[in-house]
Amino acid sequence: MPNANAAGKSARKKENTMTIVEVSPRDGFPEICNGLSTEDKIHYINKLSETGLKKIECASFTHPRLLPEGYDAEKLVSGIAKKPEVTYVGLVPNEIGCRRALVTKIDELLVLLSASDTFNRINIGKSLRESLNKVLPTLLDAAARHGRSVRIYLMTAFGCPYTGRVRPEEVAELLLKLSYMGASEVVLVDSTGMADPKSAKELIRALLELKLDIQLAVHFHNTRGTALANCVAAYDEGIRIFDASLGGMSNTPYGVSELDIGYWNVPTEDIVHLFEAMGIQTGIDLEKLLDCVRLAEKMAGKPLPGHILRARPATRITEIPRHLKEPRLLD
Numbered sequence: 001m002p003n004a005n006a007a008g009k010s011a012r013k014k015e016n017t018m019t020i021v022e023v024s025p026r027d028g029f030p031e032i033c034n035g036l037s038t039e040d041k042i043h044y045i046n047k048l049s050e051t052g053l054k055k056i057e058c059a060s061f062t063h064p065r066l067l068p069e070g071y072d073a074e075k076l077v078s079g080i081a082k083k084p085e086v087t088y089v090g091l092v093p094n095e096i097g098c099r100r101a102l103v104t105k106i107d108e109l110l111v112l113l114s115a116s117d118t119f120n121r122i123n124i125g126k127s128l129r130e131s132l133n134k135v136l137p138t139l140l141d142a143a144a145r146h147g148r149s150v151r152i153y154l155m156t157a158f159g160c161p162y163t164g165r166v167r168p169e170e171v172a173e174l175l176l177k178l179s180y181m182g183a184s185e186v187v188l189v190d191s192t193g194m195a196d197p198k199s200a201k202e203l204i205r206a207l208l209e210l211k212l213d214i215q216l217a218v219h220f221h222n223t224r225g226t227a228l229a230n231c232v233a234a235y236d237e238g239i240r241i242f243d244a245s246l247g248g249m250s251n252t253p254y255g256v257s258e259l260d261i262g263y264w265n266v267p268t269e270d271i272v273h274l275f276e277a278m279g280i281q282t283g284i285d286l287e288k289l290l291d292c293v294r295l296a297e298k299m300a301g302k303p304l305p306g307h308i309l310r311a312r313p314a315t316r317i318t319e320i321p322r323h324l325k326e327p328r329l330l331d
Helices: 004-014 038-048 068-079 095-102 117-124 128-145 168-181 197-208 227-237 268-277 286-300
Strands: 019-022 055-060 087-091 108-114 149-155 185-190 215-220 241-244
Touching: 019 268, 038 055, 038 068, 038 286, 055 068, 068 087, 068 095, 095 128, 108 117, 108 128, 117 128, 117 149, 128 149, 128 168, 149 168, 168 185, 168 197, 185 197, 185 241, 197 215, 197 227, 215 227, 227 241, 227 268, 241 268, 268 286
Parallel strands: 019 055, 019 241, 055 087, 087 108, 108 149, 149 185, 185 215, 215 241
Antiparallel strands: none
């Protein structure tokens, strides 16, 4: 009789679809396209909604003192031309932010947690125990009472820049708790790009073997140039939900030292092109997505680091340049 785990893993690998979660409106605009009007942001999100994306992180209900660009979250969400097939997500850092979000038509709440107690204290201002025992239960209960799902970022899942490696057993224990508490989706966040394909596979394999009734996603940062390789490794191991950001736009993660590396996130157009080229369906119209990249670059006032806009899709045939058509004299 075949092993059930092996059979389940084999079935996952045969699936040729995936979901991209677009995070640029929340995780890129505040730093890269600052000074935009609410109307500009709404236009951008509406344009993203036409590409085939199924989930968009569109707003942050963080106190304006900490994130001045998030002052208009309520107005922003109310102005979006919501599509029924798209889930719109808003970040809620605390109970006040949660109350702000729940009076809007946001579909899903994004909550932050760290697998590292040190990073949790720096990023959220509380110990991991306080977050698990006080903050999260309140937010999850409020979300459930208002019929909203909850997406949780489990930061430093692949390692903490201040304390080093986080053991898979620690992440598994947290995932069990979050599943029991009612989270609908947990995102394994590689906060400072410490993951590699081997370590990513090992952690994901251990977590999927728990067979929990919870969606598991990944959010890799390209800090050390391994993000797309990690995405392929994660897909091979069974992950089907991937965070990405148009053009690679991103803020420097809060609690992390500034690094002269440009942008952090996986460019959405790059991961869509890569997986479609591998025969894996993303459901996203790449040409419409590239139109969004052009709009984002116009709003940013500079080129973004994604590759496909300038390199063009690999399937596009290029005409031979005139200077290469002329015969070469080799003798």
